[in-house]
Amino acid sequence: MPGLRVEVLEETASTNAVLTERAKASAPEWTVVVTEHQTRGRGRLDRTWETPARSALTFSVLLRPTVPAARWPWLPLLTGYAVTKALVADGYAAGVKWPNDVLIRTGEQERKVCGILVERVETPDGPAAVVGIGLNVAMTAEELPVETATSLAIAKGTQPDRTGVLLLLLGTLVEAYETWQLGGDPAAERLRASYSESCVTVGRRVRADLPGGAVLEGEAVRVDETGRLVVRTSDGESAVGAGDVVHVRAR
Numbered sequence: 087m088p089g090l091r092v093e094v095l096e097e098t099a100s101t102n103a104v105l106t107e108r109a110k111a112s113a114p115e116w117t118v119v120v121t122e123h124q125t126r127g128r129g130r131l132d133r134t135w136e137t138p139a140r141s142a143l144t145f146s147v148l149l150r151p152t153v154p155a156a157r158w159p160w161l162p163l164l165t166g167y168a169v170t171k172a173l174v175a176d177g178y179a180a181g182v183k184w185p186n187d188v189l190i191r192t193g194e195q196e197r198k199v200c201g202i203l204v205e206r207v208e209t210p211d212g213p214a215a216v217v218g219i220g221l222n223v224a225m226t227a228e229e230l231p232v233e234t235a236t237s238l239a240i241a242k243g244t245q246p247d248r249t250g251v252l253l254l255l256l257g258t259l260v261e262a263y264e265t266w267q268l269g270g271d272p273a274a275e276r277l278r279a280s281y282s283e284s285c286v287t288v289g290r291r292v293r294a295d296l297p298g299g300a301v302l303e304g305e306a307v308r309v310d311e312t313g314r315l316v317v318r319t320s321d322g323e324s325a326v327g328a329g330d331v332v333h334v335r336a337r
């Protein structure tokens with residue numbers, strides 16, 4: 087188990103931004119920045135991540151992967167898988183929506199409980215990954231920023247302990263990352279299998295909005311070796327890359 091260095095900030099704009107600065111100043115792997123109140127949380131593609139003070143877990147973890155560059159696209163998926171594994175272990179009906187939104191199922195509905203933003207940062211010590219995780223923990227229905235969201239408290243009907251959930255998430259992230267990072271090809275293949283099992287997108291009808299306005303619609307059939315989602319349409323199979331997709335919606 088690596089040494090975690092956890093820094094807790096009362097309030098900050100974005101933990102990813104703070105950790106990027108720490109990474110450039112040579113912070114070691116497994117430096118973690120947590121905030122009680124994130125005021126300008128960042129989503130992907132310039133979207134925002136909104137959470138009221140003390141109601142969510144908003145934190146970032148610094149990784150310095152040594153795997154070949156071609157494997158880096160798996161990091162966001164690995165993180166989504168690790169969060170899902172922790173939530174399932176804690177009794178939630180959680181699954182990953184490709185590539186890395188974590189959803190909780192209640193009845194017929196699937197709602198987003200966690201968003202992940204992984205950013206590659208160039209540092210004097212080589213490229214690093216800033217892994218940002220936002221998990222809705224204590225929010226009430228009124229406090230949710232969008233209709234498609236949920237929180238652990240809403241899913242369970244009781245208030246979970248935020249510190250306990252943080253430690254659980256860090257535990258599964260450490261385990262999944264170290265196994266993948268040290269285990270070569272067999273571990274990469276095992277991650278693909280485990281990720282695919284926890285991925286609620288595979289087997290569903292999806293619509294991917296591609297850059298430039300093109301739309302791909304069909305059945306998501308698998309996740310390939312590079313982490314892309316393979317979609318079968320009447321024209322055959324196409325692989326959709328994590329960077330290309332704005333939205334994949336299950337029908």
Ligand code: BT5
Binds near residue numbers: 099129130144145
């Ligand atoms: C994400 O983006 O889901 C990545 C969110 C990453 C947030 C973490 S918090 C710690 C770290 N520091 C940061 O600054 N960021 C990271 P995306 O897939 O683009 O989803 C953003 C969309 O999710 C928004 O446009 C809203 O529709 C929705 N959204 C915003 N806040 C939400 C919330 N609390 N729960 C569920 N959905 C939310």
